[in-house]
Amino acid sequence: MAVRARRGRLNGLGFLEHGGLDRVQFVDLPEPVPGPGEVRVRIKAASFNHLDLFTLEGIPGVDISRPHVLGSDGAGVVDRLGPGSDAPTEGSRVLLNPGLWDGSCEACRKGEESLCRNYRILGEHTQGTATDLVVVPERNVHPIPERLTFEQASAAPLVFQTAWRALATVARLVPGESCAIIGAGGGVSTAAVQVARRLGARVVVATRSEEKAAQVRRQGGAEALVFGPEAPLERVLWGWSEKKGVDVIFDSVGQPTVGRSLLATARSGRIVVVGATAGPKVEIDLRTLFWRQASLRGSTMAGAAEFRAVLAELDRGTLRPVVDSIFPFQQGRDALARLADPRLFGKVVLTLP
Numbered sequence: 001m002a003v004r005a006r007r008g009r010l011n012g013l014g015f016l017e018h019g020g021l022d023r024v025q026f027v028d029l030p031e032p033v034p035g036p037g038e039v040r041v042r043i044k045a046a047s048f049n050h051l052d053l054f055t056l057e058g059i060p061g062v063d064i065s066r067p068h069v070l071g072s073d074g075a076g077v078v079d080r081l082g083p084g085s086d087a088p089t090e091g092s093r094v095l096l097n098p099g100l101w102d103g104s105c106e107a108c109r110k111g112e113e114s115l116c117r118n119y120r121i122l123g124e125h126t127q128g129t130a131t132d133l134v135v136v137p138e139r140n141v142h143p144i145p146e147r148l149t150f151e152q153a154s155a156a157p158l159v160f161q162t163a164w165r166a167l168a169t170v171a172r173l174v175p176g177e178s179c180a181i182i183g184a185g186g187g188v189s190t191a192a193v194q195v196a197r198r199l200g201a202r203v204v205v206a207t208r209s210e211e212k213a214a215q216v217r218r219q220g221g222a223e224a225l226v227f228g229p230e231a232p233l234e235r236v237l238w239g240w241s242e243k244k245g246v247d248v249i250f251d252s253v254g255q256p257t258v259g260r261s262l263l264a265t266a267r268s269g270r271i272v273v274v275g276a277t278a279g280p281k282v283e284i285d286l287r288t289l290f291w292r293q294a295s296l297r298g299s300t301m302a303g304a305a306e307f308r309a310v311l312a313e314l315d316r317g318t319l320r321p322v323v324d325s326i327f328p329f330q331q332g333r334d335a336l337a338r339l340a341d342p343r344l345f346g347k348v349v350l351t352l353p
């Protein structure tokens with residue numbers, strides 16, 4: 001059903017029909033009311049992820065109501081508390097954890113919320129953050145570290161929790177190990193560099209672009225290597241590791257790189273995959289996998305304790321959100337288009353009026 005919204009009430013950025021960026025439009029959402037244990041937040045800044053483009057396109061198996069509002073990341077002020085909620089004070093500055101779990105299944109009871117059998121992501125399975133008012137469970141609302149603006153705070157939650165769980169928990173990256181991040185410039189890649197560095201690793205970013213490599217070096221915290229047809233990924237990483245192989249490889253590119261990443265792993269090396277922005281099907285050489293006793297693991301989002309760990313690092317300033325660009329709400333479609341811009345370096349943020 002098409003929604004004809006009156007001028008001035010187009011309070012969300014999203015879509016009515018799945019498709020490309022041309023489907024992105026302003027939509028009219030009714031005012032959400034916080035239920036028991038929920039909090040309503042007035043959003044000041046939201047940020048986008050590649051996930052938003054996949055949600056816009058339509059993810060097989062994910063059925064959502066429309067109009068749908070995009071955005072998994074948000075920061076703002078507490079606007080209203082639902083019955084029985086009292087933790088955050090009304091008017092206080094908060095950021096949202098976009099991971100939604102039921103709190104009752106076996107995984108949740110073990111503190112492994114991202115393995116929840118009913119795990120969902122704000123903005124993918126539910127209405128997102130690119131709107132004025134968002135209702136979430138009380139446990140998804142956290143005070144914004146003082147040093148961060150709303151824009152910076154909105155840039156942190158999804159990418160830092162993803163990088164933290166993948167590198168600290170799943171890959172068990174420890175001080176002194178080597179870590180390669182495949183792909184430069186995306187929000188999760190810029191977050192992974194900082195997390196790997198924070199965990200004490202020697203970090204390299206492998207990219208196809210000379211310009212991105214220069215940006216990585218300017219940003220600091222990591223070396224940068226350029227790969228391509230003349231210099232295959234496995235060869236540049238092998239050289240960088242002084243022919244020992246890389247201990248942990250963080251790959252969110254997928255199809256063109258995972259098989260090659262495996263060829264560059266050290267003995268007992270770990271590849272951790274958090275996404276597949278360039279395609280989901282890969283071919284790997286199992287002989288390399290068993291002979292080096294390497295492992296290939298997947299990781300997505302993070303649990304509540306991991307999210308708190310990230311917040312503590314943000315508070316200390318040991319992790320710092322990298323903001324590529326800030327767009328006003330009215331230019332929401334341009335903000336989403338920026339995600340596919342080869343010049344992207346960091347997170348794309350939307351400010352709300």
Ligand SMILES: [Zn+2]
Nearest residue numbers: 102105108116
């Ligand atoms: Zn659960």
